[in-house]
Amino acid sequence: MNANEWTPGQILDTSGFYWKTCTLHCGVKLGVFSVLGEERLGSREVARRLGADPRATAMLLDALAAMKLLVKSRDGYANTSSAQTFLRKDSPQYLGHILMHHHHLVNSWFQLDAAVRTGKSVSGSSSSTRDEEWREAFLMGMFNLAMNIAPRIAEEVDLSGRRHLLDLGGGPGTYAIQFCKKNPALRATIFDLPTTRPFAQKTVARFGVEDRVDFQEGDYLEGEITGRFDVAWLSQILHGEGPEGCRSILRKAVAALEPGGLILVHEFILDNTRDRPLFPALFSLNMLLQTAEGQAYSDGEIREMLSEAGVTDIRRLPFEGPNQSGILAGVIP
Numbered sequence: 546m547n548a549n550e551w552t553p554g555q556i557l558d559t560s561g562f563y564w565k566t567c568t569l570h571c572g573v574k575l576g577v578f579s580v581l582g583e584e585r586l587g588s589r590e591v592a593r594r595l596g597a598d599p600r601a602t603a604m605l606l607d608a609l610a611a612m613k614l615l616v617k618s619r620d621g622y623a624n625t626s627s628a629q630t631f632l633r634k635d636s637p638q639y640l641g642h643i644l645m646h647h648h649h650l651v652n653s654w655f656q657l658d659a660a661v662r663t664g665k666s667v668s669g670s671s672s673s674t675r676d677e678e679w680r681e682a683f684l685m686g687m688f689n690l691a692m693n694i695a696p697r698i699a700e701e702v703d704l705s706g707r708r709h710l711l712d713l714g715g716g717p718g719t720y721a722i723q724f725c726k727k728n729p730a731l732r733a734t735i736f737d738l739p740t741t742r743p744f745a746q747k748t749v750a751r752f753g754v755e756d757r758v759d760f761q762e763g764d765y766l767e768g769e770i771t772g773r774f775d776v777a778w779l780s781q782i783l784h785g786e787g788p789e790g791c792r793s794i795l796r797k798a799v800a801a802l803e804p805g806g807l808i809l810v811h812e813f814i815l816d817n818t819r820d821r822p823l824f825p826a827l828f829s830l831n832m833l834l835q836t837a838e839g840q841a842y843s844d845g846e847i848r849e850m851l852s853e854a855g856v857t858d859i860r861r862l863p864f865e866g867p868n869q870s871g872i873l874a875g876v877i878p
């Protein structure tokens with residue numbers, strides 16, 4: 546059979562995959578994995594601790610066991626080691642924030658047909674601005690994702706000799722922190738909206754780099770960036786804006802850099818044909834749903850926007866991250 550063709554089984558699996566998604570999200574949202582902790586508990590006891598219905602809780606626990614996130618035995622249910630590591634709130638490798646961010650997006654994805662018909666976002670405002678719980682899931686979800694790759698990026702991107710990095714739209718500052726940890730002479734400024742400050746400050750303190758990483762409150766669309774930098778890191782921010790917004794952000798980043806400064810753009814990058822890789826193509830739909838004009842950009846489009854902003858020596862770094870994220874680098878003449 547042609548490798549590009551789908552079997553009925555694959556079509557049905559893809560169509561129904563969201564049942565698994567929702568079961569996982571429910572386990573995290575209710576705190577099943579945190580309630581179980583290191584213990585082995587019966588379903589009635591889990592239901593009691595969750596304040597949930599006993600019959601429904603037993604059904605949820607069985608489904609989570611079928612998904613191999615829990616182990617069921619005569620004495621009850623226990624976390625698997627993956628659930629201990631990634632799904633318990635008190636684990637340093639907890640992924641629950643990004644899972645809850647995904648959960649917050651589910652309603653909008655169910656309205657994809659409406660967004661495609663109208664060409665308009667279906668979410669009133671972006672998830673980062675809804676309320677405290679949504680903001681925490683979004684920003685600390687970004688931390689969950691970035692922690693998977695930031696240490697590797699800090700190893701692979703050569704910042705030797707650079708003194709002051711601008712982490713534009715830096716969120717919790719994951720990359721600023723890792724770049725500073727790798728380069729002892731580097732300082733960094735996280736530039737982000739005022740509501741992001743507490744999350745960034747907490748993360749910076751957690752890694753003990755308060756003396757080298759500061760936070761500048763601002764709006765990269767409406768306001769200006771204060772200070773002079775010799776490297777700018779723009780990770781996963783351009784996709785939130787239309788081409789005009791991106792051009793304006795890039796102009797401001799370039800203006801904040803010294804001659805010889807390095808600009809680095811990290812995004813889920815489409816091939817120039819735009820129909821691959823898969824994740825950036827799907828991510829573009831996510832941006833259609835969540836933002837007024839956002840989208841995934843192709844390698845060629847990002848190069849062109851960088852060039853229009855006055856950047857030279859534009860090149861794609863060898864790095865390839867999960868979900869086909871890539872980095873384009875250039876220099877300010």
Ligand SMILES: C[S@@+](CC[C@H](N)C(=O)[O-])C[C@H]1O[C@@H](n2cnc3c(N)ncnc32)[C@H](O)[C@@H]1O
Binds near residue numbers: 673714764779780
């Ligand atoms: C997708 S997150 C990326 C965070 C981080 N750079 C990373 O890669 O993990 C986008 C970030 O841009 C920030 N942001 C969105 N609009 C902004 C604006 N107009 N001015 C400044 N920051 C903004 C958000 O608060 C968020 O921290």
